[in-house]
Structures are given as structure tokens and as C-alpha cells.
Amino acid sequence: MNSVVNSILPREFYNRPTLTVARELLGAILVRVENGARVAGMIVETEAYVGESDLGCHAKAGRTPRTEVMYGPPGRAYVYFTYGMHWMLNAVTEAEGFPAAVLIRAIQPVEGIEVIAARRGTQPRARWTDGPAKLTQALGIDRALNGADLCNPDAGLWIEAGKSIPGESVTIGPRVGLNTVPEPWKSKPWRFLVR
DNA sequence: AGCACGATTAACT
């Protein structure tokens, strides 16, 4: 193989139950291309947000300008702004018309270390990309990528197959930051993390 | 038109 792009995960990967996609994204490589340069990291933490009935999911508000992308086809990026300053990256999952997505919460830097260091260098290396808003800052992801097709390399953002993470290396637990979300949604074990 | 709050982070006591 001689391609610059290595096995981009296809749309069928995302067109499956969100929990399955969240689990299988662990070990995959999130790739951003800016001005022809690759900045990439291995995904080590994800969370699933599943449908209008999930009161932790933005789609609980139904179809609105903000949630529209989640109702679209799988394999697109849902990027949203929160806390007045942070961008979060999700991969849209399941069939078109059903709103669901996987939040990418942490990556381990693999390529483009200099670019990441330039953006995150004020912090210790171990904290460069260990949070959902940290990795979007490190990879230069913002509203311009909302709705981008992760299955089309022209968009400059995609996910490649990476290494398989064995079950004994995966920790599963409740999603983080859902402080005012009612039970049982607040405690659903929909967070996946590589030890 | 106004308001409360957020799938967070970094700095500080």
C-alpha cells in the first residue's frame, strides 16, 4: 500500500448500535489534516449518546438547528460549542433519522506532535489531549467541521482503523459531566476507556 | 427579550 490515507473507517462502521461503535472506536486513529500535514492520535476514551429518549443526549430537545447533524447519515462529525469556550467532537452513528453519536473524550498523540505541542505546550504533556475540549484544541477542530463527512478524506478529518483493544484493557462506567441529568440516564454505563 | 445552564478546563485555596 502506498496511499497516504490508510484504511479510513467506512460508513457501515458507524451505521451500527452506538454502544458498539463507542467500544470499537477505542484504539482507532483520529486524523486531522491541516495544510497537508497530519495531526493524529489513538482514541482512548469515548461515550455513547443515544436518541431522544436518552436525557443526557442533546437530541432530547428533538430536531433543532443544533441537533440536526445527529439526525443525518452516520459517519459525519457533530461538533458543538459549550461552556462559552469549548468545542466537542462526536461521530454520528446509526441509521439516518435516528439521532445518536459517540463523543471522543481522549486521544493519545501519535502524529504531528509539534503541532500539538504548539497548541497545548502550556500544559504538561500527559494533559495535552486527555479531555474532549483538549483534543479539539490540539487538532484544530471547531464549528467549521460540524457536519463534515468522516468518510471523505477531502473533509480533513477522519478515523482510521487502529489496534484492537482487548476486553481486559477496557474500563466501562457512567458518562461524565451529566450533573443535572435524571436517572437512569445519568448512571448508564456508556463510557469506554482504555486503561 | 431575557434567562439559566452546560457531554469543560485551568488556576487557585
Place this chain on the structure above:
DNA sequence: GTTAATCGTGCTC
């Protein structure tokens, strides 16, 4: 452990 930063979104009036 606590808190400021900072503004888009969805809901109420």
C-alpha cells in the same frame, strides 16, 4: 476541593 471564564442554545414570558 472550589471556582471563574464566557456564550450558544432552548425555554419561558
